Amino acid sequence: MSLVHFDDLLNAARGEPHPQRLLMIFTAKELPDDANAAQRTAFLQGTAGVLAPVFYVDKAASALDSFEALCAEARQLEKPWDVVFIGAMDEPEEGGPESQAVPAQLERMLDDVKGGRIARFLAANREGRFIQLLAA
Numbered sequence: 001m002s003l004v005h006f007d008d009l010l011n012a013a014r015g016e017p018h019p020q021r022l023l024m025i026f027t028a029k030e031l032p033d034d035a036n037a038a039q040r041t042a043f044l045q046g047t048a049g050v051l052a053p054v055f056y057v058d059k060a061a062s063a064l065d066s067f068e069a070l071c072a073e074a075r076q077l078e079k080p081w082d083v084v085f086i087g088a089m090d091e092p093e094e095g096g097p098e099s100q101a102v103p104a105q106l107e108r109m110l111d112d113v114k115g116g117r118i119a120r121f122l123a124a125n126r127e128g129r130f131i132q133l134l135a136a
Contacts, residue, residue, distance in 0.1 A: 003122070003130060004129065004130060005067065005124075005129055005130065006067035006070070006084075006086070006124050006129075007128065009086065009122065009130075010022075010064055010066070010067070013061035013088055014061050014062065016061075019061065019062060019090070020060070020088050020089070020090065020091060021060055021061070021089050021090070021091045022058065022064070022086060022087070022088050023056070023086070023087045023088065023089065023102070023106050024058070024059070024084050024085065024087075025053050025056045025084065025106075025109055025110055026053070026054050026056065026057075026074060026081040026084045027051035027052055027053050027082060027084070027085065027113065028052055028054045028079075028080055029043075029050070029051060029082045029083075030049055030050050030052045031048075031049050032049075051083055051133075053113055053114060055077060055079055055081075056106055056109070057073075058102050058106055067124075067128035068128075071126070071128075081126070082125070083131070084124050085113055085118060085121040085123050086123070087105070087122075089101070118133065
């Protein structure tokens, strides 16, 4: 199965034998404070910058209708974003000992995104299409 759009991932997650939870870190393009003139120019041209976390959320795959529905929820927060990083895990049993795994995994994801360690995550643009990011 080829994953091109977030909705493809959502359908694949729903087809897994164990219920899936999607973990998402929403980020916005920023220019670092210590950027030089060339970096500033590249940022203005849309070819440089860093992705800084703005907010994060976890959702059961069964609780999401579509990427558009996810975006509608995100718009209510009134926090602009550019790229969402996505990970998945088996849904822990409610109240079970592994129920703390979700917040812990979200924290690890957040640390990874802040540190630029993004290779293990899917990344989607505002249209829900998966993109590949290039490191400088």
